[in-house]
Amino acid sequence: MPKTMKATVFVESGKIELREKPVPEVGPLDALLRITTTTICGTDVHIMKGEYPVAAGLTIGHEPVGVIERLGSSVKGYHEGQRVIAGAITPSGWSNACLCGRCSQDGAGTKHGWRPMGGWRFGNTIDGCQAEYVLVPDAMTNLAPVPDELTDEQVLMCPDIMSTGFSGAESGKVHIGDTVAVFAQGPIGLCATAGAKLMGATTIIAVDRVPERLAIARRLGADHLVDFSRVNPVQEIMRLTDGRGVDVAIEALGTQATFESAMRVLRPGGTLSSLGVYSTDLTIPYDAFAAGLGDHTIVTTLCPGGKERMRRLMEVIANGRLDLKPLVTHRFTLDQIVEAYDLFSHQRDGVMKVAITP
Amino acid sequence: MPKTMKATVFVESGKIELREKPVPEVGPLDALLRITTTTICGTDVHIMKGEYPVAAGLTIGHEPVGVIERLGSSVKGYHEGQRVIAGAITPSGWSNACLCGRCSQDGAGTKHGWRPMGGWRFGNTIDGCQAEYVLVPDAMTNLAPVPDELTDEQVLMCPDIMSTGFSGAESGKVHIGDTVAVFAQGPIGLCATAGAKLMGATTIIAVDRVPERLAIARRLGADHLVDFSRVNPVQEIMRLTDGRGVDVAIEALGTQATFESAMRVLRPGGTLSSLGVYSTDLTIPYDAFAAGLGDHTIVTTLCPGGKERMRRLMEVIANGRLDLKPLVTHRFTLDQIVEAYDLFSHQRDGVMKVAITP
Amino acid sequence: MPKTMKATVFVESGKIELREKPVPEVGPLDALLRITTTTICGTDVHIMKGEYPVAAGLTIGHEPVGVIERLGSSVKGYHEGQRVIAGAITPSGWSNACLCGRCSQDGAGTKHGWRPMGGWRFGNTIDGCQAEYVLVPDAMTNLAPVPDELTDEQVLMCPDIMSTGFSGAESGKVHIGDTVAVFAQGPIGLCATAGAKLMGATTIIAVDRVPERLAIARRLGADHLVDFSRVNPVQEIMRLTDGRGVDVAIEALGTQATFESAMRVLRPGGTLSSLGVYSTDLTIPYDAFAAGLGDHTIVTTLCPGGKERMRRLMEVIANGRLDLKPLVTHRFTLDQIVEAYDLFSHQRDGVMKVAITP
Amino acid sequence: MPKTMKATVFVESGKIELREKPVPEVGPLDALLRITTTTICGTDVHIMKGEYPVAAGLTIGHEPVGVIERLGSSVKGYHEGQRVIAGAITPSGWSNACLCGRCSQDGAGTKHGWRPMGGWRFGNTIDGCQAEYVLVPDAMTNLAPVPDELTDEQVLMCPDIMSTGFSGAESGKVHIGDTVAVFAQGPIGLCATAGAKLMGATTIIAVDRVPERLAIARRLGADHLVDFSRVNPVQEIMRLTDGRGVDVAIEALGTQATFESAMRVLRPGGTLSSLGVYSTDLTIPYDAFAAGLGDHTIVTTLCPGGKERMRRLMEVIANGRLDLKPLVTHRFTLDQIVEAYDLFSHQRDGVMKVAITP
Incomplete structure (x- = not known):
């Protein structure tokens, strides 16, 4: 194994670069992965632009597919050379938050065991995986073996996009027969659409303005496509639902406009399931909120992680439920990482997701 | 039975008066109650002031204790002369909303079966119960016999205050061992405090500034009293929880300040359970909301109604769980109703709730 | 409208016949349907054989598709001539059981509001729908308009088979990524298989011995077919799950053998969701039950009814989720009803379900 | 620290003895506790009698209160000398079962991550705590600091009795206003009674025949006491509930008789929450089970463990909710351990629980 490796580091607002860094030391609970495929997330773009702050010099990226290169001395149940993924969120498993079933808010190391977004470590509080190697903390909680029959690209969406998107439907508690609207059909919104379908929603309304994205939404399960550049999406959804509104509205972008539209199409007693990363305060409109008397639920979800989640998502793919x-x-x-960021961040050439191979 | 009766009607903004009105006709599904005791709610004050619009001439009030005077031709299972209460919310039982377990958003009569706050009819969309008689719609869904051993005043809080207050804890899904903060200790906030205790919260923090209300909060179960006129309630609650925040924060007033404070003391993964009636848009602060990544839940609840709810609440009282x-x-x-409104709306003389007897 | 009609009545153990009966009077809350299509259920066969007791002379059948012929005086929101279905279970909507969300155990008319299976009235406690006309009680709770684009046969499974089958997956709380075994692939088991698929199960194991049924199971979503006449189903399922067992096991027959097998393939912490109608005591095997320490759940479900349920199921079909x-x-x-019973009860000629048209 | 210690070991059926054993080596994830107080559980008596098999020579006991003597090299967040408890169940935190929220069925070390009762290690699969020292595995998941103001005896019930008893009410999903019957008022049944009260049950019916136990049940929250040696408990509970039955029935003994009685008093749609350790197959009576159509739930629960659970239970005590x-x-x-077992196993002298101090 080499002593150094290439890694994509955050330099300063607007600048990332590929640098040579030492291959990390493996602690007793860690595993060192040799990355075989990774990708870039919208959050990485926020980081690159300095909109979400991380330490200068940090390796970024949080969606690893790789091979176990070395296991910590206390790690059992895996072997070197094994193909695995880890979630974008890598909880400890043992914090109070984890023991309450809130792994994403893992506060391992704090006195009470909770930290907002604390489960998100890769490319946030520890070095991430747009590199030749990455150190996976709490390896026994996080490493999920990849079935032989699945390629790297088939499982590349599991660590973040698919886990997050599905959680929009899951936290919305979609039931058989529900009508669901999904605002924004980027990769996460598309996975929310697919997740709503997978949970039994029978009327799915996908909102976006990019025809290619709406077309994929159709293939993944949307029954109605609403191009918000052509119609008022709130009016259109109320029309489609006969004035009733939707049972579940999923926000998959992170803006006041989509949040508010989601609120306005929600039937009384409905759930607004929010996945977006917001950059400002949010306003809940008084009327849509029925003055606080509409039995509404607003719920936010950070990407669920951990090896069991990854196992389940890979099974969704392996058994042909979703492609x-x-x-x-x-x-x-x-x-070519700098070039990849350039393409992805400008959404040129119809890019949805990129695959990066070290 | 007389042909006419006295009833408290909304005249115009700022004005209610006691008028003579016809005793209502009894439809096949209705029951006519002779009111023996009723009360005034903060919502009635909003209505009197014109802050919540109702039709001029409507009889107001939504908290009836009374005796069945006459039963509709299709109503079975009750007898005239029986002592009963009905909830402030009188759902039909048969709308789509009811059949989804969302009785308060009952849309009986709409094509899809949903209407925001549609279950709230007394003193809102039909004549209410600050009168000598009130017509209870869908009587078989709504009439709950009062156990002989309970006085009118003992059950007077069941139709609204207690049902609403408890629902703050119920919608917050309070678990054994939870830490709960309750913002505002008016009658509803006090019942939320009692409800949190009843569901197993082990640390209850009551926030208000009126010493008498805080003292009652202590008797009903609060472990810590926070006088927001003397300390910053957010800082104090974070101090009391060692920086962790609360599992459930209950908002029981209906202002941006209390809503925002509730948000700011919520631990990641926690639930803000809102009971307040708001009169403006609400702002969710970006930082407290963890940019949408804190796994937070915000839930609002309109007073649960129906005879089973009333039965359960009366049993809470009958079996000594709460006084x-x-x-x-x-x-x-x-x-004396005008005088009673005057006292109650100005919160003079330490008033909490008034009992009105026709 | 004629004064009399043809109706299939239970005569005595082993004997049904088509008789002339009066067309029923319409009470204020009722609706009279002219049946256009109905079917025979396994439960009807039990009734015919005398294994489930009903009164001699009762009209049997509980799966109506029809047209509103006459509405009760208090029924609003429908019109005569409208095409509707009603569920096999016709709850009142207003009993305490209904108000607890337990409509199938509706005890309308009892002092406390609960009765085991009380929501099941058609062909059990009131005249059913294998007739030219049927009286639907509590019509506003139960009548669900059929979308124009759906044929009678397309919605014929909604009142019972599909509602019951889906509830096996719903009560089992199937999650995305679950492994589910379904024991018996008769019409209800097949709908349980389809329901598990619809809720996101990723590995579905269908057990039966009839090749045609297993073939349909495959089309409806089963990933593995287990022919229990060729392999030991418990061993085979444990092999397929690598010794772990299934997250949810659905029993869809009603025998000790299938119940016990379901128990034996359940992982610790898993749920056995039982749909079968049993005719004897059941035994829970000590070892499979982990001596009571396995965190197991056993849940039974009677067909959910009511118009909202029917609306949702018809939407599943209308939007192409299931055929x-x-x-x-x-x-x-x-x-030809006697002939139809003969064929269906002997499961001759590969019969799955029959359509009966008056 | 000494090299050897006294430990209570299982010798053979019917025989335990106090032996000298080596003080265990501390692995990287372990903590060594010096036991200050422990107790004997009914399960230990089963073990002693050979009714539940463990390896000869194993140290038994699973309810530790102690002081940290030594921490494993990878354990952070604790210090030597700290007063702590650990649950009877000591999950890893990182198995698939734990990541599904099913810590008691922890399968750390198996290929799929599940093992029936796998979280129960102390005195079952590893040395327990009726000794001078005990090794706590996965210490960061399991060690819960004891608040200074609580004595050893005040927290002695947390590791098992209180956690198990409460879970009877929790798994039964007791709601405000529920009627709950608890069968058997030994230490666990008493804690189930207290747990039902703590969750808002308003009518609690305690069944036993020992007057002292019934008297404690009354103090802990029971509204009705049923002495099954004097009345038929099923008939009496049906009488008390006006023929309706209970919402939740908790079984806290582990016999066919109590299980069956619990089933027979359950209203349709109710939950039987079973805590007992059974030693034979169980029979579900056909009639009480409504032939499988009663919407019943039967759920079993193994004592929840982990440090967050222990923290919550200690807070119940610290804040005066239960004594x-x-x-x-x-x-x-x-x-005197042999003498203590003798007294406890024969339930002489009104013994409820014993405190053992090394």
Whole structure:
């Protein structure tokens, strides 16, 4: 194993670069992965632009597919050379938050065991995986073996996009027969659409303005496509639902406009399931909120992680319930990472997701 | 039975008066109650002031204790002369909303079966019960016999105050061992405090500034009293919880300040259970909301109604789990209703709740 | 409208016959339907054989598709001539059981509001729908308009088979990524298989011995077919799950053997969701039950009814989530009802479900 | 620290003895506790009698209160000398079962991550705590600091009795206003009674025949006491509930008789929450089970463990919600352990629980 590796680091607002860094030391509970495929997330773009602050010099990226290179001395149940993924969120398993079933808010190391977004470590509080190697903390909680029959690209969406998107439907508690609206059909919104279908929603309304995205939404399960550049989406959804509104509205972008629209199409007693990363305060409109008397629920979800979650998501793919390969529209080597960010952040050339191979 | 009766009607903004009105006709599914005791709610004050619009001439009030005077031709299972209560919310039982377990958003009569706050009819969309008689719609869904051993005043809080207050804890899904903060200790906030205790919260933090209300909160189960006129309640609650925040925060007033404070003391993964009636848009602060990544839940609840709910609440009282008589601080006859509103709306003389007897 | 009609009545153990009966009087809350299509259920066969007791002379059948012929004086929101279905279970909507969300155990008319299976009235405690006309009680709770684009046969499974089958998955709380075994692939088991698929189960194991039924199971979503006449189903399922067992096991027959097998393949912490109608005591095996320490759940479900349930199920069909027409293998007129029972009860000629048209 | 210690070991059916054993080596994830107080559980008596098999030579006991003597090299967040408890169940935190929220069925070390009762290790699969020292596995998941103001005896019921008893009410999903019957009022049944009260049950019916136990049940919240040696408990409970039955029935003994009685008093749609350790197959009576159509739920629960659970239970005590000191009726030193077992197993002298101090 080499002593150094290439890694994509955050330099300063607007600048990332590929640098040579030492291959990390493996602690007793860690595993060192050799990355075979990874990708870029919208959150990484926020980080690159300095909109979400991380330490200068941090390796970014949080969606690893790889091979176990070395296991910590206390890690049992895996072997070197094994193909695995880990979630974008890598909880400890043992914090109070984890023991309350709130792994994403893992506060391992705090006195009470909770920290907002504390489960998100890769590319946030520890070095991430747009690199040749990544250290996976609490390996026994997080490493999920990849079934032989699945390719890297088939499981590349599991660590974040698919886990987050599905959680929009799951936290919305979609039931058989529900009508669900999904605002924004980027990769996460598309996975929310697919998740709503997978949970039994019978009328799914996908909102976006990019025809290609709406077309994929149709293939993944949307019954109605609403192009918000052509119609008022709130009026259109109320029309489609005969004035009733939707049982569950999923917000998958992170803006006041989509949040508010989601609120306005929600039937009384409905759930607004929010996945977006917001950058400002949010306003809940008084009327849509029925003055606080509408029995509404607003719920936010950070990408569920952990090896059991990853196992389940890979099984969704392995058993043919969903095919997300079409989302991978472009491929780059790690050496081309700056170019990949440039394409992805400007959403050029119809890019949905890129595959990066070291 | 007389042909006419006295009834408290909304005249115009700022004005209610006691008028003579016809005793209503009894439809096949209705029951006519002779009111023996009723009360005034904060919502009635909003209505009197014109802050919540109702039709001029409507009889107001939504908290009836009474005796069945006449039963509709299709009503079975009750007898005239029986002592009963009905909830402030009188759902039909058969709308789509009811059949989804969302009785308060009952849309009986709409094509899809949903209407925001549609279950709230008394003193809102039909004549209410600050009168000598009231017509209870869908009587078989709504009439709950009062156990002989309970007085009118003992059950007077069941139709609204207690049902609403408890629902703050119920919708917050309070678990054994939870830490719960309750913002505002008016009658509903006090019942939320009692409800949190009843569901197993082990640390209850009551926030208000009126010493008498805080003292009652202590008797009903609060472990810590926070006087927001003396300390910053957010800082104090974070101090009391060692920086962790609360599992459930209950908002029981209906202002941006209390809503925002509730949000700011919520631990990641916690639930803000809102009971307040708001009169403006609400702002969710970006930082307290963890940019939408804190796994937070915000839930609002309109007073649960129906006869089964009333039965359960009366059993809470009958079996000694809670004593709300101390909340009845003043007593008036129906003839004194204007005077009673004056006292209650200005919160003079330490008034908590008034009992009105026709 | 004629004064009399043809109706299928239970005569005595082993004997049903088509008789002339008066067309029923319509009470204020009722609706009279002219049946256009109905079917025979396994439960009807139990009734015919005398294994489930009903009164001699009762009209049997509980799966109506029809047209509103007359509405009770208090029924609003429908019109005569409208095409509707009603569920096999016709709850009142207003009993305490209904108000607890337990409509199938509706005890309308009892002093406390609960009665085991009380929501099941058609062909059990009141005249059913294998007749030219049927009286639907509590019509506003139960009548669900059929979308124009759906044929009678397309919605014929909604009142019972589909509602019951789906409830096996729903009561089992199937999650995305679950492994589910379904024991018996008769019409209800097949709908349980389809329901598990619809809720996101990723590995579905269907157990039966009839090749045609297993073949339909495959089309409706089963990933593995287990022919219990060729392999030991418990061993085979444990092999397929790598010794772990299934997250949810659905029993869809009603025998000790299937119940016990379901128990034996359940992982610790798993749920056995039982749909079968049993005719003897059941034994829970000590070892499979982990001596009572396995965190197991056993849950039974009686067909959910009510108009909202029917609306949702018809939407599943209307929006192409499931096609159950292949289940209708044979067609008869009402005059041929005895012949239809004969075929269906002996499961001759590959019969799955029959359509009966008056 | 000494090299050897005294420990209570299982020798053979019917025989335990106090032996000298080596003080265990501390692995990287372990903590070594010096036991300050422990107790004997009914399960230990089963083990002693050979009714539940464990390896000869194993140290038994699973309810530790102690002081941290030494921490494993990878354990952070604790210090030597700290007073702590650990649950009877000591999950890893990182198995698939734990990540599904099913810590008691922890399968750490198996290929799929599940093992029936796998979370129960102390005195079952590893050395337990009726000794001078005990090794706590996965210490960061399991060690819960004891608040200074609580004595050893005040927290002695947390590791098992209180956690198990409460879980009877929790798994039964007791709601405000529920009627709950608890069968058997030994230490666990008493804690189930207290748990039902703590969750808002308003009518609690305690069944036993020992007057002292019924008297404690009354103090802990029972509204009705049923002495099954004097009345038929099923008939009496049906009488008390006006023929309706109970919402939740908790079984806290582990016999066919109590299980069956619990089933027979359950209203349709109710939940039988079983805590007992059974030693034979169980029979579900056909009629009480409504032939499988009663919407019943049967759920079993193994004592929830982990440090967050322990923290919550200690807070119940610290904040005065429950006082279990009266359950400690007898005190012994570790040297008297055989004598203590003799008293406890024969339930002589009104013994409820014993405190053992090394």
